[in-house]
Amino acid sequence: MKELSIGHVAKQAGVGVETVRYYEREGLIAKPPRRASGYRQYTSEVVERVLFIRRAKDLGFSLKEIHELLGLRIKPNATSAVVRDRAMEKIEEISEKIESLQHIKQALEELVSACSGKGPVSECPILEAMDGKLKS
Amino acid sequence: MKELSIGHVAKQAGVGVETVRYYEREGLIAKPPRRASGYRQYTSEVVERVLFIRRAKDLGFSLKEIHELLGLRIKPNATSAVVRDRAMEKIEEISEKIESLQHIKQALEELVSACSGKGPVSECPILEAMDGKLKS
DNA sequence: CTTGACTCCGTAGTAGAGTACGGAGTTATA
């Protein structure tokens, strides 16, 4: 567990220094201790956290949702039904996302195999390849 | 195939009228024919298209990426290697998204089952439940 | 045939998520 400056964190997480400061302001990462000089002093855990935020953002979660996601924590035994329910909602939401992505992926795969010969033989855009998959 | 006004399209796709016009301006949906009065005249296909855009946006694709996605079309036989490659890139990208979502889902599931007793018994937030899954 | 809802257009405003700036102090390395 080495001590990291904000620049090191940023580089390791693949974001800009300003982004790290921004996430701190927004409460997505904890305010780290400071050196005498006022410089922020991180441990490598924060790198994981930033990577998680980035990934989740890429998956269509807003920072607000990510905040919620990161805040979900359950004390074993003292199982708060509220938190549990929030977590289960999230799981449901994520399952739907996975399904949608699988549909799009399938459509693209059909498209790549030259639409497997079926359908109007002219152009074959992705939406046609998706058939009725849009309903789900 | 009934004729739809912009308001009907918007309602059926669950977006605002302004959003439909915006997508038209951005080239995400085709400019529809107009009545004598200048009113836009749609077929229900555009509803599918808007639904697709919405779904894709929810999955973390930008409108620019969605534009590309919608533009992917392969003429069977005249298989343009370029388009094919773009499609395969997208497939790869989507596979990664699915994997990430599965990791987050898994972590949430562990969390719901009270972190299955392992790890520091105190709080058990999502990042701990994700172990080293962040690497992928 | 009226009248309330709908549509037209261009322009302007907003929210979310960064990104840039600039002057002053700090740190690492040659």
Next chain:
DNA sequence: TATAACTCCGTACTCTACTACGGAGTCAAG
């Protein structure tokens, strides 16, 4: 120890994706 690179902070700017406005024309239900 000099000096380049890094960090501090607050504020302001940018980009994306809408969302609202307003006045004038159009449509459709009663």
